[in-house]
Amino acid sequence: xxxxxxxxxVRTYPDVRGAGQQLEHVRQSRRACAxxxxxxxxxxxxxxxxxxxxDGSVGVRLRVGxxxxxxxxxxxxxxxxxxxxxGVTGDDGGLVDPVAAQAAEKLRQAVG
Numbered sequence: 001x002x003x004x005x006x007x008x009x010v011r012t013y014p015d016v017r018g019a020g021q022q023l024e025h026v027r028q029s030r031r032a033c034a035x036x037x038x039x040x041x042x043x044x045x046x047x048x049x050x051x052x053x054x055d056g057s058v059g060v061r062l063r064v065g066x067x068x069x070x071x072x073x074x075x076x077x078x079x080x081x082x083x084x085x086x087g088v089t090g091d092d093g094g095l096v097d098p099v100a101a102q103a104a105e106k107l108r109q110a111v112g
Contacts, residue, residue: 008103009082016078023075027058041065048090051097053104074104079111
């Protein structure tokens with residue numbers, strides 16, 4: 001069963017180029033690989049509707065073992081954050097849009 005809370009991951013890179021490459025890697029991986037395996041689980045990838053935030057962003061939908069997770073990967077300067085929405089919460093624009101905006105703003109504050 002999918003967790004019922006949002007999760008955030010933040011990474012910083014030595015320069016804007018490195019952060020941009022990470023975002024591009026996510027974008028390319030999503031396009032190139034529709035399915036994968038993680039241990040005993042089949043993972044399928046899709047493209048959810050995602051708000052444009054920060055200096056660049058991309059949405060990824062994962063389905064793993066019957067659970068769904070929507071992620072928005074946002075780059076601001078040298079920082080990248082991943083916001084994960086479990087289950088169908090990724091369909092709620094009234095939740096996704098303000099949370100993505102807040103994540104981008106907090107990242108902007110953190111990376112200066």
